[in-house]
Amino acid sequence: MARHLITSAIPYINGIKHLGNLVGSQLPADLYARYLRARGHEVLFLCATDEHGTPAELAAAKAGKPVAEYCAEMHAVQARIADGFRLSFDHFGRSSSPQNRALTQSFAVALAKAGLIREVTEKQMYSVADARFLPDRYIEGTCPNCGFDSARGDQCDNCTKQLDPTDLINPRSVISGSTDLELRETKHLYLRQSALKDELAAWIDSKSDWPILTTSIAKKWLNDGDGLQDRGITRDLHWGVPAQFEGAPWTGMEGKVFYVWFDAPIEYIACAQEWVDAGKGDDWERWWRTDKGADDVTYTQFMGKDNVPFHTLSFPATILGSNEPWKLVDYIKSFNYLNYDGGQFSTSRGRGVFMDQALEILPPDYWRWWLLSHAPETSDAEFTWENFQASVNKDLADVLGNFVSRITKFCRAKFGETVPDGGVWGEQELTLVNALATRLAAYETLMADKEVRKAAGELRAIWVLGNEYLQSAAPWTTIKTDTDRAAMQTRLGLNLIRFYAVLSQPFIPDAAAELLTAMRAEGAPWPEDAGVALAALAPGHGFAVPEVTFAKIADEQREDWQTRFAGLRG
């Protein structure tokens, strides 16, 4: 038994996430957490909403609400949807929590003591009409390079040229359209990441088993240009962790907050405190403090590729630079993007299927299975309705669901709704059990390695073995001449349902639970030995014939959804 800390990249508070966001972090993290729990490991699986920053302020303003109220509402919405997808967080926290505020400020002090914070006075664009400083991309104007009239202050979307807001012709605020902009001096704190460059590089180099996607992005940032750059960790905003506070080793930071990417990863730690404060646990330090037991913890993070620089460099810089005994991540599993029907999912343009909509049309297991079995691990992947329909119908309805139907209904018709007695395993059964044992071991290895797609493929192959067995054993033929043998074959078939339900739990928890309930085998443990597990349901054990576990997606449904989700989100 080992102890595993698992975190999923924390979703931004601004709106409901789409399926691409889900498959890139929360869903595979949940798969891994569920698997490890099923294997009897001690797991702490944490996620939260990332609530600070300019987009949250603007979204709240647009909704006509105070930002704190907006975030509280959206947190509840996201928590409900996460629950709908059966994401088994031990706690779903908030980066705006008091715990995170205190911890973020504490980290800043520690970093300052270590000489890793420097003050920088710089000039930023200020919008008089909006009464706020504006990030570069919140300023638009005409591109000096190509003449595009909606170029952003950081880059022109038309000609891709890198820009500075002061390069723009006729710059205006994206928020209000106001052209009353001026450069104002402002002071910010910078984290001296450059001072930690060698230490970070050595650490990254030691991680030879990480996905290429993870290490290549990290190395790029470490080595690009002049190497790892210092990063501003404060912003001129109101919504965030105040950068001026009692005990702060600097002055003049009133009205400023820490940058979201500084406080968001710290929420991983604060979330464990929230977990304890919510009465769900009693000791968070044994998960996070290496001086208090966390040395034994294996820490795995899941995220989309856009989050990699912050998790491989910025956050580790915060941890290492603090000189405090915090647990560093052991493995970073990163994902590419999921595209939608020939283009990108887009939150801003409402393109694709969003988490709430997905749950409105189908149960979570359908989405979990398709998304995980098509997880964008080696490259970007593509969602199409045709592929979704075909995969789900074949894998879930035909291969697994129909297997359950055929054996339970056969048994009911011939022996009644109890596990039949008689007969002993022969050559055919031992061959099956051996094949299952081999595939089970492969499945366990793939799950432990976080090879999501391959694990899904192995699980499916395990389901297929049941159909192959039934087909060749043919109890419906056997029963005509040898009742005992037919009973034995049927008994094994029923045990396969229980076996499959246990193995399938991480992918399709609802269906697995339904099957275990039907087989009256709730709480069945992970099989230590396939042969033993496949004899667990003894003669006389009652069961119920399950309702159709997975209904098929009809062509009309698919076409309807295809049309419905083609355009903008209504």
Place this chain on the structure above:
RNA sequence: GGGCCUGUAGCUCAAUGGUCAGAGCAGGGCGCUCAUAACGCCUUGGUUGGGGGUUCGAGUCCCUCCGGGCCUACCA
């Protein structure tokens, strides 16, 4: 512009430099009748994006061209 990833069967994807490039789905044939017209068996299908090179041997390594994607530090 720079960097990284990627291109393999109609589709979605595999393949430590080493048998004849493999699976699933789709297509074709046969079988079965317990089952959600489900299942099983067999099978068609490839100049591995193009071109060069290294090597006894290249999908894999190098160069180049073409296509797709991501990142490029003030969105998060």
